[in-house]
Amino acid sequence: MASPEDRLSDLPDGVLGHILSFLPTPEAGRAAVLSSRWRHVFAFVDTISFEQPKERASSACSSCYYSEADERSSLNSPFLNRVGAALLCRRLHGGGVDPPLRALRVAFHHYHEWDAIMVDRWLACATQHGGRRLHHLDLRFRRVRDFCYRSTEPDERLYCKVIDSSDEEDLEARELPNFICSDSDSSDSDDDDDDYEEPKRHWGEYIVPRRLFSCTTLRTLCLGPCQLDLPAAISLPSVETLLLTSAVNSDKDINRLISGLPRLVDLTLEECNFVRAVSVLDRKLRSLALRCCHKLVRVAVDASDLRAFDYSGAVPAPSLLALHGGAQKLSSCKIRLCGKELSMMGQFVWLRKLLKGFVGTRYLHLRSARLGAGVENAMFRQFPAFSSLRHLELTGRLQEDTVVDAMTRILEQTPILELLSMSILPHGYRKNDTNQPNKVPITGHVSIPCLRDRVREISIVHYQGSYAQRVLVKFMLCNAMVLDKFCCEISKDPLQPQSKMTKEIKSWAVSKSAKIIFL
Numbered sequence: 001m002a003s004p005e006d007r008l009s010d011l012p013d014g015v016l017g018h019i020l021s022f023l024p025t026p027e028a029g030r031a032a033v034l035s036s037r038w039r040h041v042f043a044f045v046d047t048i049s050f051e052q053p054k055e056r057a058s059s060a061c062s063s064c065y066y067s068e069a070d071e072r073s074s075l076n077s078p079f080l081n082r083v084g085a086a087l088l089c090r091r092l093h094g095g096g097v098d099p100p101l102r103a104l105r106v107a108f109h110h111y112h113e114w115d116a117i118m119v120d121r122w123l124a125c126a127t128q129h130g131g132r133r134l135h136h137l138d139l140r141f142r143r144v145r146d147f148c149y150r151s152t153e154p155d156e157r158l159y160c161k162v163i164d165s166s167d168e169e170d171l172e173a174r175e176l177p178n179f180i181c182s183d184s185d186s187s188d189s190d191d192d193d194d195d196y197e198e199p200k201r202h203w204g205e206y207i208v209p210r211r212l213f214s215c216t217t218l219r220t221l222c223l224g225p226c227q228l229d230l231p232a233a234i235s236l237p238s239v240e241t242l243l244l245t246s247a248v249n250s251d252k253d254i255n256r257l258i259s260g261l262p263r264l265v266d267l268t269l270e271e272c273n274f275v276r277a278v279s280v281l282d283r284k285l286r287s288l289a290l291r292c293c294h295k296l297v298r299v300a301v302d303a304s305d306l307r308a309f310d311y312s313g314a315v316p317a318p319s320l321l322a323l324h325g326g327a328q329k330l331s332s333c334k335i336r337l338c339g340k341e342l343s344m345m346g347q348f349v350w351l352r353k354l355l356k357g358f359v360g361t362r363y364l365h366l367r368s369a370r371l372g373a374g375v376e377n378a379m380f381r382q383f384p385a386f387s388s389l390r391h392l393e394l395t396g397r398l399q400e401d402t403v404v405d406a407m408t409r410i411l412e413q414t415p416i417l418e419l420l421s422m423s424i425l426p427h428g429y430r431k432n433d434t435n436q437p438n439k440v441p442i443t444g445h446v447s448i449p450c451l452r453d454r455v456r457e458i459s460i461v462h463y464q465g466s467y468a469q470r471v472l473v474k475f476m477l478c479n480a481m482v483l484d485k486f487c488c489e490i491s492k493d494p495l496q497p498q499s500k501m502t503k504e505i506k507s508w509a510v511s512k513s514a515k516i517i518f519l
Contacts, residue, residue, distance in 0.1 A: 009037045017044025021102070025049050025086050043090050046102035046133070050086070052079045052109040076108065080118045087125050101126045103136035111141035116206055127215050134215055135238075138222040140245070141206050205248055213260070224270065228253060234260030241266040251275040268310075269293050281324060292338065296320060303327045309358060312336040315347045316354060323357055333358040336367040336395075352383050359384045367395035369425075385413045393421040398468035404475050408448060417450040420476070423461040424469060426491075451479045459487040465496040470504070477508040484511075489519040 008016075020028040020041065028045050031038050083106060090099055104126045108115075119139070126134050208223060210231040219238050224245025230253055239261045247254065254275050258264065261283075268289035269275060277298040284302050289310035296313075297320065304325030315337060335354070358364070364386060386392075392414055399406075411417065458476055463469055477486065488505060490498055502518050509516060 009035070013041055013044045016041045017046060020045045021047035024051075026082070029086065029089065043092075043099050045090065046100065047105070048083070048086050048090075048101065048103070049105040050079070050083050051107040052076065054109055075112060076110075076115050079108070080115060083122060084118060087122065091125075100133035102133050103138075104134070105136070105138040107138075107140040108142060111206060113206075119206060120209060123209060123212060127211060134217055136220040137212075137215075137218060138220070139206075139224075139226075140222070141225055142246075213257075223247070228257065230257060236261055238263060240264060243268040243270070244272055245270040247272050247274075249274060251277050255279060291336075294338075298322065300324065304329075306330055308332040310334040311354075313338055315350045317350060318353050321354070321357065327357060328360060330358055330361045332363045333361040334365040334367075336365075337369070339369065356384045359386050360388050361386065362388055363391045363393075364389055365393040365395070370397045370399055383409075383413055385415070387415060389414045389417055391419040391421070392417055393423070395423040395425065397425045398466070398472060403468050403472045407472060407475065411448045411451055414450050416454055418454055419457045419459075420455055421459045421461075422472075424463065426462065426464075448479060451476065452481050455480050455483060457485045457487075458483065459489075461489045462491045463488050463494075463501070464491045465494050465501045473505060474508045477505070478510055480509075480511060480514075482511065483509070483514040485515045485517070487517045487519065 011019075016038070020031055025045070025048050029042055031041060090101075104122065106119075106122070126137065206226045208226050208228050210229050213228075213231055214235045216235060217238055218236055220241040221236070221239050222241075222243040222245075224243070224247055226246075227248040230249075234257060240263050242258070242261060242264060244254070249272075251274065254269075254272065255278060258267070258278070258280060264280070264283055265285055266287040267280065267285055268287075268291070269278070270289075270291040270293070272293045273295050275293055276295050278296070278300070279298075280301045282302075284305035286305055287308040287310075288299075288301060288303075288306060289308075290296065290299065291310065291312040294313055296316075299320060300322040302325055303323035306323070306327050307329055309327070309330060309332070311334065313336075337351075392410075394410075411420075458480065460469075460473065463473070473488075477483070480486075486505075486509065490501065494501065498518075506516055
């Protein structure tokens with residue numbers, strides 16, 4: 001019997017290299033051992049991608065790092081060597097010349113200042129001859145946190161100058177900074193450049209070299225935490241996506257960088273706590289993300305073509321966002337509120353004003369410490385209606401006495417909702433908790449148009465089986481008349497046996513045709 005024909009190996013080197021570029025670099029490198037035909041294909045791999053594992057170094061490397069010897073070794077030496085070996089291998093198989101690199105993506109678990117010389121070499125290799133074909137650069141010097149470091153601070157620090165008041169117009173008129181940490185850091189100083197203290201370089205931050213900002217082919221630039229050494233003239237005419245994480249630069253530097261990107265359409269700022277104001281009025285952004293930039297006071301953008309908005313932080317003052325041209329094309333909106341649950345009148349007023357700007361979105365993700373916090377507040381009942389919303393995602397803890405009332409009022413504002421997703425944050429319950437009632441009260445049918453006639457799919461993540469969670473799930477399943485699919489991801493530490501919870505949930509569904517899935 002004839003052996004099968006190897007058509008894949010007959011492809012040109014450039015095509016094979018492009019195919020391998022979709023794999024992580026270590027796996028692409030292993031292709032060299034397949035046969036002699038593949039030995040030099042790695043030179044045509046145009047993407048270098050590495051992510052450092054959490055285990056940074058062995059004990060031997062650690063002892064070398066802290067020694068007083070003349071020659072020291074970085075804790076990240078194994079990881080640095082792997083990235084360097086990949087770049088060197090491309091050069092060797094390319095005949096001693098660095099083949100053009102299309103993308104360089106490196107993510108450190110923990111960067112150290114001693115690693116800077118190696119990172120400089122990588123950038124020199126990637127950007128030589130003007131970058132030629134370098135389109136994507138992503139250098140992360142620390143893993144991005146999925147929570148805000150201010151999340152444990154009391155809300156009084158966020159709203160120490162906002163007093164409870166029944167005068168809605170008075171509260172909306174208060175143009176205070178997004179984050180107020182003390183009396184000395186007040187909004188009055190924000191307008192006075194003379195009082196502004198320029199950011200100082202933190203020891204250990206990587207300094208991005210100036211030559212990077214003259215790479216004319218670059219389309220995506222993701223950096224941080226770092227400090228940008230900006231040249232007098234920035235020449236990045238092709239950059240469409242900019243992501244900065246913990247950039248130790250003033251807002252003047254950040255705005256100057258943004259001004260040097262004529263084709264920018266996707267802007268993300270994360271934990272840039274020296275930035276107070278951002279203005280992008282001469283370009284039409286399609287995506288804007290502001291994550292935990294707690295010193296921001298003003299953001300002015302041309303939102304006439306904005307499709308996605310992502311905000312994380314305290315409930316912002318009305319003066320924070322200036323969306324020129326409206327947000328008529330917005331299809332995705334994510335709002336994650338830092339800190340404890342909402343409790344002040346000013347927070348509800350400002351949150352309602354923020355949501356009003358995105359009532360036309362088709363996808364909305366809301367995250368807060370406790371879902372339905374303040375449901376008894378009059379301002380909660382006046383939240384705007386999302387007439388175009390089809391997918392609603394809610395994240396937070398649940399409260400027994402308000403969960404049904406809160407969900408009812410939220411769903412009443414989403415008349416054509418089709419997909420409801422919920423991610424329940426852990427509440428600290430323990431298995432066999434005696435404080436959890438055994439029986440869930442009978443839930444009467446309520447007239448919520450979307451739940452009765454529109455919602456086709458419901459998903460629950462981190463279901464423990466607590467009383468509040470059971471009340472909520474029973475309420476939804478008993479009123480979702482046209483439900484097609486219910487997906488429940490059970491927590492690793494459930495309060496009850498899984499078999500008991502699954503049987504109970506199935507008994508609540510009034511839509512007998514619904515497919516119930518447990519993960």
